[in-house]
Amino acid sequence: MAVDAGGIASAVGEDLETGLRGEVIWPGDRGYDTARAVFNGMIDRRPLVMIRPVDASEVVRCITVARRHDLPLSVRGGGHSVAGNGVRDGAVLLDLTAMKALRVDPATRRVRAGPGLTLGEFDRATQALGLATTLGVVSTTGIAGLTLGGGLGWLNGRYGLACDNLISAEVATADGQLLRASAQENEDLFWAIRGGGGNFRVVTCFEYQLHPVDLVLAGVLSYPLEMAPRVLRFYDDFAKAAPDELSTAASLGLSPAGEPAVSVAVCYCGPIDEGEQLLRPLRRFQSPVDDGIQPMPYAVLQGARDEGFPFGRRHYWKSGWLREVTDGAIETLLRFLPQMPSCANSVGLQQLHGVASRVAPSATAFPHRAEQYDFCILSQWSEASYSDRNLQWTKALFEAMRPHLEQSVYVNNLGDEGQVRVQAAYGENYPRLAALKRTYDPDNLFRANQNIDPSTDTASGPK
Ligand SMILES: Cc1cc2nc3c(=O)[nH]c(=O)nc-3n(C[C@H](O)[C@H](O)[C@H](O)COP(=O)(O)OP(=O)(O)OC[C@H]3O[C@@H](n4cnc5c(N)ncnc54)[C@H](O)[C@@H]3O)c2cc1C
Numbered sequence: 001m002a003v004d005a006g007g008i009a010s011a012v013g014e015d016l017e018t019g020l021r022g023e024v025i026w027p028g029d030r031g032y033d034t035a036r037a038v039f040n041g042m043i044d045r046r047p048l049v050m051i052r053p054v055d056a057s058e059v060v061r062c063i064t065v066a067r068r069h070d071l072p073l074s075v076r077g078g079g080h081s082v083a084g085n086g087v088r089d090g091a092v093l094l095d096l097t098a099m100k101a102l103r104v105d106p107a108t109r110r111v112r113a114g115p116g117l118t119l120g121e122f123d124r125a126t127q128a129l130g131l132a133t134t135l136g137v138v139s140t141t142g143i144a145g146l147t148l149g150g151g152l153g154w155l156n157g158r159y160g161l162a163c164d165n166l167i168s169a170e171v172a173t174a175d176g177q178l179l180r181a182s183a184q185e186n187e188d189l190f191w192a193i194r195g196g197g198g199n200f201r202v203v204t205c206f207e208y209q210l211h212p213v214d215l216v217l218a219g220v221l222s223y224p225l226e227m228a229p230r231v232l233r234f235y236d237d238f239a240k241a242a243p244d245e246l247s248t249a250a251s252l253g254l255s256p257a258g259e260p261a262v263s264v265a266v267c268y269c270g271p272i273d274e275g276e277q278l279l280r281p282l283r284r285f286q287s288p289v290d291d292g293i294q295p296m297p298y299a300v301l302q303g304a305r306d307e308g309f310p311f312g313r314r315h316y317w318k319s320g321w322l323r324e325v326t327d328g329a330i331e332t333l334l335r336f337l338p339q340m341p342s343c344a345n346s347v348g349l350q351q352l353h354g355v356a357s358r359v360a361p362s363a364t365a366f367p368h369r370a371e372q373y374d375f376c377i378l379s380q381w382s383e384a385s386y387s388d389r390n391l392q393w394t395k396a397l398f399e400a401m402r403p404h405l406e407q408s409v410y411v412n413n414l415g416d417e418g419q420v421r422v423q424a425a426y427g428e429n430y431p432r433l434a435a436l437k438r439t440y441d442p443d444n445l446f447r448a449n450q451n452i453d454p455s456t457d458t459a460s461g462p463k
Contacts, residue, residue, distance in 0.1 A: 008069060012049060012092070015065045022058050022098060025050040035095065036087055038076070039140075040315040042387070043084030047074065047093040054098050056204035059172045063202065066092040067174065067445060074448035075198055077115050078142015082317050083415045085198070086145070088448045094202065096144065101205075104129055109210040110167060115144040115203050120303060127299040132213035133165045137249075137350070139303045140311065147206060148197050149412035149450075150366040152374055154267035154301065155213065157247040157354030163194035163366055164359055165209045171201035174445045178204070192436045195366025196426070197411055198449040199433070200440050217275035218267040218301045219293035225260035225337060227286060228252065229330050234285050235264050236325035240371065244354035245270035246278060250325075250373075252337055253346030255289070260337060266293060267301060313344070313380045316391050318398035319413035320405035321368055322349060322375040329404040336397040341389040342381035347397075349373040367408075367427035374410050375401070411450050422450045430456075 009026065016024050025035050026049055035050050048071065053059045066073040075094045076086030087093055099114035102125050109131055113122055120139030126132050134155040136146050143162070151162020159165060168182035171189065179201075181190040192200050223231050232250060239248045246268045255261035264282065268275035272295050283291060322329065333347060353371045361367045379394045381387070411425035423430050434456040437444075442454050 008071070009048060012065060012069055012071070015068065016049075016051065016062075020051070020053075020058060020061065022054045023050075023052040025052075036093070037312065038079040038081070038084050038087055039311055040082050040084055041312045041382075042314045042316065043087065045084065045087045045089045047087060047089070047091050050093040050095050052095045052098045056170060056172060056178055059094065059096070059099075059202055059204050060176050060178060062092060062094050063172055063174065063445070064176045066094075067176075072448065073445055075202055075446070076142075077144030078118050078140065078146070080138075080141045081145055082315050082413070083450070085449050091448065096202075099204065104131065104210070106131070109212075111208050111210055113143060113206045113208065115142075115206065117143050119143060119146070120306075123299045123302045126210055127213075127297065130212055130214050131210035132298050133208045133210050134159050134162050134356075135302070136162075137302070138305050138309050140306060140309070143206065144203060145198070146412060148193055148195075148203065150195050150368075150410065151412075152350055152352055152356070152410070154216070154218070154247050154298075155211070155269060156352060156356040157242065157244040158269050159211050160355040160359060161352075161366060162208075163364055164356065166190075166194055166206060167209055168207040169193055169203045170205040171203050173201055174441050174443065188436055189440060192365050192433060192440070194364035195411070195429070196433050196436075196452065199437055199446055199452045201446070213269055213298045215272060215295045216267050216269050216298050216301055217272050217279065217293065217295050218265075219296070220263050220265045220290070221283065221288040221293065222255050222261045222263040222290040223286060223288050225252065225262055225334070228262040228334055229327070230286060231262050231264065232325045232330050233327075234282075238282050239351050239353070239373075242351075242353065243270075243278070246275070247353065248351045250349045251346050252333055253340070254343050258343070259289075261289070269298070308344070308346075309380070313382055314384070314387060314390075316379045316387075316394050317376055317413055317415060318394050319374065319376040320398075320401070320407075320409050321370075322373040322405055323370070325349070325373070326404060329401065332397075332400045332404065336393070336400065339393060341393050342379060342386060344381060345377075345379045345390070345393075348376050348378060350376070361428060362432075365426065365429050365433055367429045368410065372406070374413070375405060376410075376413050377401075414450050419453070422452070425450060426452065
């Protein structure tokens with residue numbers, strides 16, 4: 001245990017010493033630097049102590065200790081938040097990665113899943129029974145942060161967002177209780193955690209509805225970048241006409257061969273022969289350089305993008321919702337893409353549609369219920385010396401794209417961008433979320449997130 005000048009570490013250490021089965025890691029311990037690292041290599045923060053609880057009662061204990069010593073608390077699931085919200089300087093870091101229990105009930109097609117699971121771990125277990133639910137598209141992401149912010153993935157058109165498939169959650173409260181939130185119990189809280197992020201409670205178990213998903217027809221079509229105007233215009237029309245079973249994405253960046261490219265990716269989760277017919281116009285309107293669309297197990301698709309997002313690279317993202325791929329938006333993208341400072345950068349359009357778009361904006365805390373694309377400039381690089389160039393390019397492209405984007409943004413893409421952007425992420429649901437925050441966490445213990453400030457005057461917006 002570390003000894004600090006003010007004695008806080010010692011006092012916390014004494015509180016944690018007895019009966020805790022989970023690992024406790026202090027500065028100076030072997031493994032401290034590995035344990036405090038998160039996905040985004042730009043984040044270099046030093047918590048006071050890291051605790052890996054093994055069950056819900058230990059989560060409660062850690063919350064109680066942080067509260068007793070008036071220490072900031074941060075909560076980490078998969079550690080993928082680009083803002084690095086899972087780790088804070090001087091905080092008690094509640095690292096949930098040891099809580100990976102998962103139990104599927106094949107009869108009800110429901111699964112109870114621990115908050116330390118990654119998408120890959122979840123998908124592999126449910127796919128063994130031919131079942132799945134909507135999660136994201138990179139398998140190393142954590143189910144916890146993803147679901148609490150919404151959760152947009154390949155099955156959203158057919159089955160809604162990850163948060164739409166949440167049946168219940170077990171939660172640890174700021175005052176040390178364990179509760180269940182569902183449509184029948186603590187309904188307000190259940191509403192708030194489906195899009196309101198980690199602002200309200202620590203979720204110790206998620207229960208999801210699963211669906212039969214086996215082989216999907218999926219893959220990527222790539223074209224040279226100069227084809228982007230024709231490809232993106234066709235893509236926009238095609239995506240808007242897509243049935244719920246077909247979800248799509250488009251991306252601009254470098255192809256695996258290192259050439260500037262525009263690509264279209266699809267996942268059809270209905271009968272394969274119907275999917276083949278449906279995709280024929282997309283595969284034929286223009287010859288692609290590469291056509292990787294084929295039937296594949298859903299779990300294989302879920303791991304297909306992992307290589308492009310290794311742990312520890314530096315990341316800077318800017319994002320907003322895009323309703324239409326206009327000529328102006330395409331012209332702007334083509335102006336900036338040739339100056340991309342890192343070969344790993346990309347610009348993505350991930351489609352939200354179908355079932356996910358038809359839920360009422362006020363039915364859950366996730367407000368962005370419309371047919372649209374999650375537009376995201378995903379800049380990533382390795383060397384610190386490239387940071388300035390990447391930040392400048394990303395900001396300049398985002399400013400140039402602003403007129404084409406909605407004012408709103410997906411909370412799970414946000415960096416450290418200030419309260420106006422946080423409010424844009426919670427949108428029309430912000431006043432209700434702020435009122436619930438005052439009820440459930442008036443002292444703002446859970447503030448290491450895209451924070452809903454309980455002192456917000458909801459009549460006039462955040463202070
Ligand atoms: C490479 C990459 C790909 C992505 N792809 C997608 C995608 O396809 N679709 C999509 O929707 N999003 C996607 N995202 C965004 C992703 O949803 C967010 O980064 C999300 O926060 C990741 O969750 P996590 O548990 O890994 O993050 P963490 O950094 O561990 O946590 C993020 C936030 O959630 C809170 N939190 C975590 N666990 C809990 C808990 N148990 N209880 C309460 N609060 C908690 C944390 O305090 C923090 O504020 C992607 C991100 C990356 C980096």
